[in-house]
Amino acid sequence: MSLPAIVIKNLVKRFGDTTVLQDINLEIPEGKVSCLIGPSGSGKSTLLRCLAFLEESTSGMITINGEALGFFENANGKRERLPSAQIRAVRAQTGMVFQQFNLWPHMTALGNVSEALKTVHKLPRAEAEARAMAQLRKVGLENRANHYPSQLSGGQQQRVAIARALALEPKIMLFDEPTSALDPELTGEVLNVMRDLASEGMTMVVVTHEIGFAATVGQQISFLDHGRLMFSGPPSEIFAKPRHPRLDQFLDTYLDRGASMLV
Amino acid sequence: MTLKLFTLLLQAAVSTLGISLISIAIGFVIAIVLSAAILSHKPAYVFSARLFISFFRGVPLLVQLLLIYTLLPVIGINVPSIVAAIVGLSLCTAAYQAENLRGGFESVPPGLIEAAEVTGLNPQQTFFRIRVPIALRLTFPALINEAIMILKSSSLVSVVGIIEITKMAQDLASSTYLPIPIFASAALIYLVINSFVVLIGRFAERSLGGASA
Numbered sequence: 477m478s479l480p481a482i483v484i485k486n487l488v489k490r491f492g493d494t495t496v497l498q499d500i501n502l503e504i505p506e507g508k509v510s511c512l513i514g515p516s517g518s519g520k521s522t523l524l525r526c527l528a529f530l531e532e533s534t535s536g537m538i539t540i541n542g543e544a545l546g547f548f549e550n551a552n553g554k555r556e557r558l559p560s561a562q563i564r565a566v567r568a569q570t571g572m573v574f575q576q577f578n579l580w581p582h583m584t585a586l587g588n589v590s591e592a593l594k595t596v597h598k599l600p601r602a603e604a605e606a607r608a609m610a611q612l613r614k615v616g617l618e619n620r621a622n623h624y625p626s627q628l629s630g631g632q633q634q635r636v637a638i639a640r641a642l643a644l645e646p647k648i649m650l651f652d653e654p655t656s657a658l659d660p661e662l663t664g665e666v667l668n669v670m671r672d673l674a675s676e677g678m679t680m681v682v683v684t685h686e687i688g689f690a691a692t693v694g695q696q697i698s699f700l701d702h703g704r705l706m707f708s709g710p711p712s713e714i715f716a717k718p719r720h721p722r723l724d725q726f727l728d729t730y731l732d733r734g735a736s737m738l739v
Numbered sequence: 740m741t742l743k744l745f746t747l748l749l750q751a752a753v754s755t756l757g758i759s760l761i762s763i764a765i766g767f768v769i770a771i772v773l774s775a776a777i778l779s780h781k782p783a784y785v786f787s788a789r790l791f792i793s794f795f796r797g798v799p800l801l802v803q804l805l806l807i808y809t810l811l812p813v814i815g816i817n818v819p820s821i822v823a824a825i826v827g828l829s830l831c832t833a834a835y836q837a838e839n840l841r842g843g844f845e846s847v848p849p850g851l852i853e854a855a856e857v858t859g860l861n862p863q864q865t866f867f868r869i870r871v872p873i874a875l876r877l878t879f880p881a882l883i884n885e886a887i888m889i890l891k892s893s894s895l896v897s898v899v900g901i902i903e904i905t906k907m908a909q910d911l912a913s914s915t916y917l918p919i920p921i922f923a924s925a926a927l928i929y930l931v932i933n934s935f936v937v938l939i940g941r942f943a944e945r946s947l948g949g950a951s952a
Contacts (some may be wrong), residue, residue, distance in 0.1 A: 517915075530853055568859055578854035582872045592858035595868055644858060 479542060481506040481527045481648050481679040482527060487536035489522055500536070502646075505694070506579045507677045511690035514700035517544045517728055520683045523700070524652050527681060528572045529563065540569050541647060567574075571641030575653040577633040579625040585612060586621040589643050597644075611639035615669050631662035635669055642673075647672065651682040687727065691715055699723055744911055745924055751907035752928050758901065759890045762828035766889075767882075770836035777841050788837070795834035801895050803827050808899040824896035832889050839881040843874035869951065876944070883940035887933050904928055912932065 482504035489497040497519045504510045512520040527538060529546050535555065538545040543566045549556045553584055558566075559642055578732050579588050590608035593599045599607070612618045615635040634654055641649060651670065655663040667689050674680060674693050684690055691711050698708040707714065714723070730735040794804065804827040813816055818826075821837035847870050855865040875882075897906035908925040912918035 525853040528857055530856065564859060567857070570857075572854075574850055574854065576848075576850050578848070578850040580851055580854070580869055580873070582876060591868065592860060594860075595864050596859040640854075640858065644794075 478506045481503055481541060481600065482681070483537075483539045484527075485537045485539075485599065487523070487526065487538065488534045489519070489526060489531060490534045496703050497526070497533070500705050502698060502705060502708060504679065504681055506679050509674045509680045509682060509693050510696040510698065511694035512698050512700060513685075513687065513690055513726075514706075515729075517702075518700040519703040520700045521652055524650055524681060524683045528650050529567050530572075535584075540566055543569075551641060557660060570647055570648045571646035572651055573634070573641055573649065573651045573654050575639050575656050577625070577630070577637045577657070578635055579633055579640070581625050584622050584624055585617060585639075586626065588625070589636045589640045590634055590661045592644055608639070608643055611643045612636070614642070615639045616665075628653075629662060630658045634658065634666045638666075638669055638673075646704040648679045648681065651680065651684070652687065653683050655684070655686055699726070701726075744915065744921065746926055747911060748904060748907055748921070748928060750869055751902055751904045752932065754901060754934060755890065755903040758828065758896060758903065759886070759893045761894075762825050763832055763886050763889055765825070765829040765830035765834055769833035770840050773821075773833060773837035774840040774844060777837070778844055791830075792834040792837055793829050796838075798838055800831050801898060802826065804895060804899055820900040823838065823899050824893075824901050827899075828889060828893060828896065829891075832885060835883065835885050835888075839878045839885065840874060842881075844870060844880035846877050847873045848919050853896055879940065879944045882939060883944075886936050886940070890933055890936065 480503040482502075484500050484502045486505075487500040487719055488495065500523060514520050526533050527540075527545075532546060533649075537547065537549065544558065545566050546563055549558055550556050560605065569715055579585075580591070583591060586605060586608050587733060589611055590601075590604040593604035593607060594601060597604075609618060609621060614623055615638055616633055617632060619641070620632060620636075622630060625636070628636065634657075638649075638654075654670070657667050658666065663686065666684065670680070670682070670689075671693055682690070682694070696708060696713055697711050697714040699706045699714065699720075699722075706722060715727075719727075761815045773788045773791060776784040779785070798806075804824065806819065807827045808823045811823060819932060851873065852865060855869045860868065893903060894905035897903060897909075902910075904925050908921050915921070
């Protein structure tokens with residue numbers, strides 16, 4: 477067994493008086509697709525955002541490939557913040573794809589994908605663009621390289637966003653409801669790119685409402701409800717009957733989301 | 740109306756155009772500093788910038804120009820009237836442009852900043868590569884609007900002794916007794932200048948942002 481890609485230990489996140497994540501413990505296996513499912517407000521997106529360090533947890537620890545993310549426990553067992561250069565280095569191991577794509581509107585598809593290669597990694601323009609082009613080819617959009625986001629469909633924008641994350645060669649890809657903002661007929665092209673990525677052995681953490689995708693591509697399913705991790709396991713176990721009544725109730729609401737085969 | 744009169748009006752238009760464009764440019768630089776001060780959330784900076792903005796937005800430009808023109812010599816600064824005119828217009832437009840820019844910065848969707856963060860851009864890179872271009876694009880129509888307002892308001896600088904389009908038209912009208920053709924010509928010149936500003940603005944907007952959103 478290889479080491480887990482991500483270890484989440486006793487993670488708690490509060491916004492003011494509201495506890496959004498309550499004592500989450502989870503190991504994300506390397507090279508597998510791990511899906512976080514659960515009703516709205518269950519905390520699954522917040523958990524993913526903690527993994528991307530877009531939210532700072534209130535307590536608990538996250539390690540990414542053995543390195544502490546954001547905070548470490550000192551000799552007295554107290555949590556301390558790591559220096560920002562170190563935080564950046566650990567964050568560089570993950571790539572993030574957002575529900576709303578978040579492409580920069582003033583740059584072309586190629587500009588979006590090559591931006592960090594140029595400004596952060598200081599690659600010469602030609603090399604950055606060649607690498608960006610290779611990523612766009614991978615998501616099937618090399619002929620859209622010079623289009624601005626507003627000239628692309630939602631599905632194409634999301635594929636560019638995936639290429640932008642992949643260009644930085646992350647070890648782990650985080651997806652925050654990548655198809656929730658898409659028309660139903662456009663979700664397929666994004667899910668296909670994600671399937672390809674999964675078959676290449678990329679470690680993926682996917683917050684999704686696509687239960688069909690989770691059941692067929694996911695290798696670890698974690699069900700969250702009210703900020704708690706209810707259970708986690710391989711889909712054969714999680715979706716097998718008899719199921720936990722809360723999961724059954726949740727799946728009932730997703731019949732029209734491709735989950736019909738599970739009922 | 741003779742060609743000679745029209746040529747005089749056109750010569751005055753050069754003053755209008757020059758004073759306005761220089762003031763808009765200077766005002767833009769001051770506006771960036773002011774909006775950065777407000778967005779810094781440091782109480783002293785925010786307070787100073789707010790004070791500046793409320794003064795220059797709250798007092799009529801005509802009064803500002805007269806104040807600057809009469810105040811500067813009193814505190815020992817003797818400047819030609821053209822400098823007083825440019826200072827007055829610049830400070831006034833800076834106040835308006837600062838509010839536009841601040842609005843622009845605040846309207847940059849947070850998700851675009853997060854995307855920069857997760858791709859490893861540091862705060863400075865995020866500011867110059869992501870926030871400024873998007874904020875500029877969002878505020879460009881307002882900026883063009885402000886340029887047009889200043890071009891028209893520049894007629895007020897005649898009170899500090901500058902001969903620009905409006906002042907020239909008044910002088911010519913009273914000396915030739917041809918007020919209607921002369922004021923109509925003045926109106927036409929303003930209209931042509933401002934139409935050009937709109938055209939240049941559209942072109943710049945397109946090249947700033949690629950395709951519009």
